[in-house]
Amino acid sequence: MPDLTVEVVDVLESSNAVAAERAQEGAPDGLVIVADHQSAGRGRLDRTWETPPGTAVTFSVLLRPDAPTRSWPWLPLLTGYAVDKALKSHGLEAGVKWPNDVLVGEKKVAGILVERLETPTGPAAIVGVGINVGLRADELPVPTATSLEIELGRPVDRTDVLVEVLNAIREAVDAWELGGDLNGMRLRDSYAAACVTVGRDVRVDLPDGSVLEGRAVEIDPTGQLVVEHDGVRTPVAAGDVVHVRTA
Ligand SMILES: Nc1ncnc2c1ncn2[C@@H]1O[C@H](COP(=O)(O)OP(=O)(O)OP(=O)(O)O)[C@@H](O)[C@H]1O
Numbered sequence: 001m002p003d004l005t006v007e008v009v010d011v012l013e014s015s016n017a018v019a020a021e022r023a024q025e026g027a028p029d030g031l032v033i034v035a036d037h038q039s040a041g042r043g044r045l046d047r048t049w050e051t052p053p054g055t056a057v058t059f060s061v062l063l064r065p066d067a068p069t070r071s072w073p074w075l076p077l078l079t080g081y082a083v084d085k086a087l088k089s090h091g092l093e094a095g096v097k098w099p100n101d102v103l104v105g106e107k108k109v110a111g112i113l114v115e116r117l118e119t120p121t122g123p124a125a126i127v128g129v130g131i132n133v134g135l136r137a138d139e140l141p142v143p144t145a146t147s148l149e150i151e152l153g154r155p156v157d158r159t160d161v162l163v164e165v166l167n168a169i170r171e172a173v174d175a176w177e178l179g180g181d182l183n184g185m186r187l188r189d190s191y192a193a194a195c196v197t198v199g200r201d202v203r204v205d206l207p208d209g210s211v212l213e214g215r216a217v218e219i220d221p222t223g224q225l226v227v228e229h230d231g232v233r234t235p236v237a238a239g240d241v242v243h244v245r246t247a
């Protein structure tokens, strides 16, 4: 992908929404909208994403990927990989819960929302990332969340985190678009190595209300999680999953 063009906005509702508007207006691949604060951040499945002013890294990257759309389901996963890698470089013992939550232990430190859209200049993806950096324990919006500063016990510079994460995303997107290696391995193997879900017993809630239980055995070539139960292997796509719980 080309060099990133970064625009910083003081306050906006959702960086994903602003990046999507810009995509419709013809903005090019590599535009990054950084929000110093989001007043109405969006999460997966129409949930909200909340962080107090001055505590988070929140941004969205507009991509017009040079890769067939059938491989786009890799985008959330490779973004999770990149965020995890950048946070580990800060000394955090993080891991990726499939498909793309970045956790420390069982708690979520970063969330990712990838949205695809058609624009007059072709298909685009908006890769939105929210990282809990400076939230104190009493500022966490949900008990299942944590922040970098809580986990590391020291102040963390938000700009440093932003730059590291953007560089890691760029590296991962380039490897994906060009079919090259990442971290000395195939993208799929690098992702699987960072993914804490593989090898664990899982309960997967599906949109029809049914639950799939079994052992998560691998990530298949399309990025689906393969769940094995009584010798039967069932691949599940990230877009078809409501919840994944690890046992
Ligand atoms: N700053 C934040 N940090 C973490 N979670 C947040 C934050 N703001 C809002 N949330 C929301 O809190 C909710 C609970 O997150 P939780 O990790 O428990 O479940 P989840 O993300 O839906 O994943 P799963 O159900 O698969 O475990 C999510 O909907 C998440 O988007």
Ligand SMILES: O=C(O)CCCC[C@@H]1SC[C@@H]2NC(=O)N[C@@H]21
Pocket: 013, 014, 015, 016, 017, 038, 040, 041, 042, 043, 044, 045, 047, 049, 058, 059, 060, 101, 110, 111, 112, 113, 128, 129, 130, 131
């Ligand atoms: O885990 C989730 O539910 C996904 C959370 C994604 C939050 C980020 S913050 C930047 C970008 N803009 C949004 O409105 N959402 C994403």
